[in-house]
Amino acid sequence: xxxxxxxxxxxxxxxxxxxxxxxxxxxxxxxxxxxxxxxxxxxxxxxxxxxxxxxxxxxxxxxxxxxxxxxxxxxxxxxxxxxxxxxxxxxxxxxxxxxxxxxxxxxxxxxxxxxxxxxxxxxxxxxxxxxxxxxxxxxxxxxxxxxxxxxxxxxxxxxxxxxxxxxxxxxxxxxxxxxxxxxxxxxxxxxxxxxxxxxxxxxxxxxxxxxxxxxxxxxxxxxxxxxxxxxxxxxxxxxxxxxxxxxxxxxxxxxxxxxxxxxxxxxxxxxxxxxxxxxxxxxxxxxxxxxxxxxxxxxxxxxxxxxxxxxxxxxxxxxxxxxxxxxxxxxxxxxxxxxxxxxxxxxxxxxxxxxxxxxxxxxxxxxxxxxxxxxxxxxxxxxxxxxxxx
Amino acid sequence: xxxxxxxxxxxxxxxxxxxxxxxxxxxxxxxxxxxxxxxxxxxxxxxxxxxxxxxxxxxxxxxxxxxxxxxxxxxxxxxxxxxxxxxxxxxxxxxxxxxxxxxxxxxxxxxxxxxxxxxxxxxxxxxxxxxxxxxxxxxxxxxxxxxxxxxxxxxxxxxxxxxxxxxxxxxxxxxxxxxxxxxxxxxxxxxxxxxxxxxxxxxxxxxxxxxxxxxxxxxxxxxxxxxxxxxxxxxxxxxxxxxxxxxxxxxxxxxxxxxxxxxxxxxxxxxxxxxxxxxxxxxxxxxxxxxxxxxxxxxxxxxxxxxxxxxxxxxxxxxxxxxxxxxxxxxx
Numbered sequence: 001x002x003x004x005x006x007x008x009x010x011x012x013x014x015x016x017x018x019x020x021x022x023x024x025x026x027x028x029x030x031x032x033x034x035x036x037x038x039x040x041x042x043x044x045x046x047x048x049x050x051x052x053x054x055x056x057x058x059x060x061x062x063x064x065x066x067x068x069x070x071x072x073x074x075x076x077x078x079x080x081x082x083x084x085x086x087x088x089x090x091x092x093x094x095x096x097x098x099x100x101x102x103x104x105x106x107x108x109x110x111x112x113x114x115x116x117x118x119x120x121x122x123x124x125x126x127x128x129x130x131x132x133x134x135x136x137x138x139x140x141x142x143x144x145x146x147x148x149x150x151x152x153x154x155x156x157x158x159x160x161x162x163x164x165x166x167x168x169x170x171x172x173x174x175x176x177x178x179x180x181x182x183x184x185x186x187x188x189x190x191x192x193x194x195x196x197x198x199x200x201x202x203x204x205x206x207x208x209x210x211x212x213x214x215x216x217x218x219x220x221x222x223x224x225x226x227x228x229x230x231x232x233x234x235x236x237x238x239x240x241x242x243x244x245x246x247x248x249x250x251x252x253x254x255x256x257x258x259x260x261x262x263x264x265x266x267x268x269x270x271x272x273x274x275x276x277x278x279x280x281x282x283x284x285x286x287x288x289x290x291x292x293x294x295x296x297x298x299x300x301x302x303x304x305x306x307x308x309x310x311x312x313x314x315x316x317x318x319x320x321x322x323x324x325x326x327x328x329x330x331x332x333x334x335x336x337x338x339x340x341x342x343x344x345x346x347x348x349x350x351x352x353x354x355x356x357x358x359x360x361x362x363x364x365x366x367x368x369x370x371x372x373x374x375x376x377x378x379x380x381x382x383x384x385x386x387x388x389x390x
Numbered sequence: 391x392x393x394x395x396x397x398x399x400x401x402x403x404x405x406x407x408x409x410x411x412x413x414x415x416x417x418x419x420x421x422x423x424x425x426x427x428x429x430x431x432x433x434x435x436x437x438x439x440x441x442x443x444x445x446x447x448x449x450x451x452x453x454x455x456x457x458x459x460x461x462x463x464x465x466x467x468x469x470x471x472x473x474x475x476x477x478x479x480x481x482x483x484x485x486x487x488x489x490x491x492x493x494x495x496x497x498x499x500x501x502x503x504x505x506x507x508x509x510x511x512x513x514x515x516x517x518x519x520x521x522x523x524x525x526x527x528x529x530x531x532x533x534x535x536x537x538x539x540x541x542x543x544x545x546x547x548x549x550x551x552x553x554x555x556x557x558x559x560x561x562x563x564x565x566x567x568x569x570x571x572x573x574x575x576x577x578x579x580x581x582x583x584x585x586x587x588x589x590x591x592x593x594x595x596x597x598x599x600x601x602x603x604x605x606x607x608x609x610x611x612x613x614x615x616x617x618x619x620x621x622x623x624x625x626x627x628x629x630x631x632x633x634x635x636x637x638x639x640x641x642x643x644x645x646x647x648x649x650x651x652x653x654x655x656x657x658x659x660x661x662x663x664x665x666x667x668x669x670x671x672x673x674x675x676x677x678x679x680x681x682x683x684x685x686x687x688x689x690x691x692x693x694x695x696x697x698x699x700x701x702x703x704x705x706x707x708x709x710x711x712x713x714x715x716x717x718x719x720x721x722x
Contacts, residue, residue: 039498087481146678147671150428150481151624154617158667166661285489292482325500325607327493334490338468341483345476 013354017347024343028336035331041324049321050329054314062198065205066271067283067309070095070263072208074287075301076215077259082296083219084252085232090138090153092284093160094131094257098264100164101130103275106186106268107172116189124265131261132254134160139253143246149253157284165277172275182276192270201270208266209302211259216298228252260284286312286333293337295344308333397526399645405531407641408538409596413619414626414633415545416589420466422549422628423582424562424714425473428484429465430590431616432491437461437594438612439499442605445595446507454508455534455595462591463584465491470583474576477718492613502605509603510534534596541589545630558582562712565719575719590619614667621670625677627709640666680708 036043055061074091081088088094105126109119138156141147172183192201219225230238231248239245267279286308294300315329413430420427427433437458445454465487472483510532518529528539549555560568561578569575597612598605622640626633647662654662679685685704689697 035494035497039501087485089485141671141675144682144684145675146681147674148624151617151621151674152671155667155671158614158664162661162664289486289489292486325497327496330489330493331497334486334493337486338472338483338490341478341486342472342476345472345478349476 013351016350020343020347020350021340024340025336027343028332028339031335031339032332035335036328039324041322046318046322046324046328049318050311050314050332052314053317054310059198060313062195062200064306064309064313066199067281067313068306069204069208069266069270070281070283071286071290071305071309072302073211073259073263073266074284075290075305076211076298077256077263078287078291079215079219079296079298079301080228080259081252081256082291083225083228083232084249085235086142086249086252087150088135088138088153088253088256089150089285089288090135090156091256091260091287092280092282093153093157094134094260095264095267095280095284096157096160096164097134098127098131098261099268099275099279100160100167100264101261102127102265102268103167103172103183106190110186110190119190120192120269124262124269127265127268128258128261131259131264132257135253135257135260136250139250143250161277164275164279168275168277180277182272182274185274188273190269191273192266194270199271201266204266204270207262211262212298212301215259216301219298260287289333289337293340295340394526397523399649401527401530403638403641403645404527405535406601406644407637408531408535409593409601410615410619410622410637410640411538411634412534412541412596413590413593413616414622414637415541415630416462416586416593417619417623418586418626418628418630418633419545419549419558419589420583420586421623421715422562422712423558423579424565424712424717424719425470425579425583426480426484426716427466427469427583427586427590428481428620429469429487429491429616430619431614432488432495433462433465433587433590434594434597434616434619435495435610435612436465436491437591438598438610439495439502439594439605441591441595442507442598443499443502445599446502446505449508451508451510451599454599455592458595459588459591462594463588465591466583466587467580469587470580473718474579474583477720480716488616496607499605499607503607504604507604508599510600532600534592534600538596542630542634549630559712562714565714565717569719579719590616618666618670621674624709624711625673627677628712643669677707677709680704681710 033043036046053060054064074095077094078088078091081091102123105123106119109122112119114122134156138149138152141152142149145152168180168183174181174184192203194201219229227238227243228248230241231243231245235245238248263283264279267281268275272279287305290301290305290308294304311329311332315326318324318326318328413434417427417430440461441454441458444457445451448454469480469483469487472478473480512530512532515529515536519525521529547555549559557568557573558578560571561573561575565575594612598610602611604610618640622636623633625636643666647665651662689700689704692700
């Protein structure tokens with residue numbers, strides 16, 4: 001993993017890094033503007049509308065924070081699977097299964113006389129288990145069935161969505177007739193307490209921030225995290241050094257699924273108070289995008305996730321105000337991630353050339369790392385054949 | 391159901407599977423050269439939308455198809471540049487492109503939603519269309535469907551019977567060895583990524599200008615098909631003929647689910663719509679499980695006759711990917 005500033009202390013390289021990263025942001029902004037002009041839309045008005053929709057009022061900003069929580073949880077989760085060199089595209093379905101399990105347990109407990117606080121805690125734990133199980137399924141398919149986790153996870157996403165629809169229109173349908181508006185809402189006392197006049201729950205906000213801290217410490221400061229990253233960077237070497245590689249992979253899946261399931265639980269208990277067809281809102285895929293955008297460094301997770309949440313919430317009003325499709329948020333986020341990845345490649349290429357010209361100064365001497373080791377080679381190398389186990 | 395209805399239904403399966411066949415062959419060519427283009431799902435949507443927009447604006451179906459191919463090749467070139475020249479993860483760039491192009495197609499396609507546009511007309515082939523059974527089945531389609539038939543055999547011949555094809559396979563299997571024998575590894579990968587992308591870009595308009603004519607945004611029913619295409623490439627063991635069979639099998643199952651729908655009232659239609667995905671997982675499981683170590687151990691413990699049978703079944707299903715697939719090549 002490339003860590004600018006850690007291996008190269010020379011200020012010139014730091015300046016190049018900072019300059020290129022700013023350049024990526026500027027390019028992304030230019031490209032989005034070009035796309036807006038191409039679509040015949042006024043770019044400035046669109047940006048102003050997104051900003052106003054995100055931070056224009058207490059109401060809108062509280063909605064940004066509401067969207068921030070599942071993004072924090074999902075992105076923190078996929079950092080764990082990325083560390084192990086795994087592409088957990090199934091994170092979307094793991095959020096859905098978390099929501100399904102949470103709803104299921106709340107339905108069982110709401111009539112049982114259990115105190116609501118206990119019911120909520122048990123239901124959210126059930127959500128973590130649901131997400132974890134769904135992730136474990138993708139992991140088992142990969143480890144023992146040779147099904148690449150990208151396809152396994154993707155298929156399971158669709159299955160989870162179908163299961164939700166079946167539950168909403170079948171066994172859990174509202175009295176009378178099932179509808180796309182979801183299951184019957186739970187009584188108020190079975191939801192997380194919210195800040196007056198908003199949908200924001202300080203409990204879920206705390207959970208999200210706590211999860212990010214935990215993941216940062218786990219990946220960067222523990223022996224487990226070190227070994228997990230060893231598995232991700234060089235599967236064979238880690239195995240030869242005695243790291244139980246496929247077990248670590250499965251643990252990473254379950255860890256990520258648990259956090260994603262918690263995100264689903266938060267959506268049910270804190271936001272919607274029922275199960276709805278699009279309960280995951282695409283937050284799982286956005287979590288993957290955030291992890292790529294921050295180049296898999298947990299430090300940057302919280303601010304970037306906040307920005308993504310703001311763009312998402314800010315775009316909601318676009319169809320009404322400017323007659324633009326709200327998928328503009330996805331276009332903006334996609335451009336950003338794409339250009340950051342491309343500029344990161346250009347940066348590595350440029351630094352390699354620079355190193356080849358200037359021999360390393362004494363004291364800082366180290367052989368230049370091959371660029372292949374820079375951006376998750378393992379996931380690229382083992383994809384498709386899926387022979388994760390040795 | 392009488393014989394004529396059945397025959398027309400099967401001809402419909404061949405026509406509606408044609409875009410999938412073309413996309414599968416495009417991705418097969420790309421992966422044979424050692425590059426995974428994970429952006430297919432977005433490429434299909436953006437080329438379907440873009441070609442429809444071109445066709446509506448110019449009134450020309452041909453320009454629409456050319457536009458689709460150009461869009462597909464352009465997206466593939468971004469992937470090639472990022473992964474070959476800049477050496478970033480193919481999976482990362484492909485995945486971002488898949489999401490980005492999908493959202494872009496919905497965003498730009500907003501103003502074309504539900505518009506009436508030109509569509510490809512059916513051209514029965516004189517004389518051949520009168521052959522009993524085969525005439526109805528094979529010779530009453532539009533031009534792109536005929537091309538999809540030809541493409542299956544052309545691609546197969548190119549990959550397995552020509553010197554160029556041999557070189558592509560070498561680049562995808564043993565890049566270093568191919569380089570030592572004089573192959574221009576990265577150039578080959580660029581060319582085949584762009585070519586494969588262009589074919590996927592033709593598959594898009596085969597939907598929006600023919601099979602599912604028009605652009606209906608998120609309800610166009612195309613989202614998700616790209617991932618199926620990627621799975622069929624694996625099922626097809628990176629062979630155009632077996633891949634095309636996979637595509638036809640998929641089309642057949644979709645047709646059957648439409649036929650069976652009235653008899654399965656208690657299953658909501660949303661559930662049937664996702665049926666391809668668990669099937670995809672199951673298929674990938676069947677073709678990959680023969681490679682797993684524990685399966686070999688279980689097989690070894692079986693009594694001889696059943697072991698032989700099980701081994702034969704697993705071996706006939708098993709696929710092995712090009713060994714340099716997804717591995718960047720460095721000349722140093």
